[in-house]
Amino acid sequence: MSTLVLIPARMASTRLPGKPLADIAGRPMIVHVAARASESGLGRVVVATDTDIVAETVRAHGFEAVMTRSDHESGSDRIFEALTRLDPKGEVETVVNVQGDLPTIDPAIIQAALRPLGNAAVDISTLGVEITRHEEKVDPNVPKIIGSPLSAQRLRALYFTRATAPWGDGPLYHHVGLYVYRRSALERFVSLSPSPLEKRERLEQLRALEAGMRIDAEIVDTVPLGVDTAEHLERARELLSK
Structure with a gap:
């Protein structure tokens, strides 16, 4: 491709x-x-x-x-x-x-995000990481993927939420906001109006799911550091100065 x-x-x-x-x-x-x-x-x-x-x-x-x-x-x-x-x-x-x-993203996980598109039924692919810290499981600033496991490394996304979900025993997955679109999927996505669940959860990817588009997530090992605050910036400086 x-x-x-x-x-x-x-x-x-x-x-x-x-x-x-x-x-x-x-x-x-x-x-x-x-x-x-x-x-x-x-x-x-x-x-x-x-x-x-x-x-x-x-x-x-x-x-x-x-x-x-x-x-x-x-x-x-x-x-x-x-x-x-x-x-x-x-x-x-x-x-x-x-x-x-x-700025600290591993090139290997950018590569990994492309893998789900090997399935012609997938419109958009993204990344997830299993959550290991309890505070992240209950943090609304950590979006979660609710998905049906396809393999140990892949989920078919059914929903994205800021809540602690799904309920019961089993892993929770942090959604990493890196996306790979088929061209036709991106064209369709940007033509759609913001959806009800997207506006409620404040998660743009729900627009695609509500429109019937398929999103699969590749499971990787690390969450890249997103720089949103002065504290994050100092952490990035520490990591990249080594």
């Missing part, structure tokens, strides 16, 4: 403004993410941004950037615009959406 890796990046984060350009071990955060996405070897890597300085910085470090509109409501909308700008002839079959605030 022809694969395009897109990294949405915006400067207007409410909790950590300007975070794409935050210095981590001598390089801007968005450059770390682009480098790790490139190391996955999946294909062309492009940062999609609405800010000139982000695009200029990415290009200065040898990576590709594309400008998008500033009024997008979600990263999915931004990557779809980027896709249409970069590939107007429709040659790209698969789009990988890597969040721009994951």
Whole structure:
């Protein structure tokens, strides 16, 4: 499959403004993410941004950037615009959406996210990690996947929730917000209005499930550090300065 890796990046984060350009071990955060996405070897890597300085910085470090509109409501909308700008002839079959605030992400788990699309019935694939800490099981800031096991490494997603679920004995899985879309699935997804459960849980992926789309999750071993606060940024600096 022809694969395009897109990294949405915006400067207007409410909790950590300007975070794409935050210095981590001598390089801007968005450059770390682009480098790790490139190391996955999946294909062309492009940062999609609405800010000139982000695009200029990415290009200065040898990576590709594309400008998008500033009024997008979600990263999915931004990557779809980027896709249409970069590939107007429709040659790209698969789009990988890597969040721009994951500077420590392992390239191997980006590769792993593509595996469920080996099944032609899957529209979108994503990642999950088994939760081992009790506080994460009850934390609404840790989205969970409720899914039907297909193997030891894969779930078919039935629901995503901020609640502690499912009930009873057995593992709980943290949802990692990295997505791989078939092109047709991304086109359909961005054409849909936000769904009732999406708005209630504040989890965008529920829109796809409510529309009858299939999402499978590959189970991996580690949750990448998402940089949303000043504390997260300091932790990323510690990890990448070693």
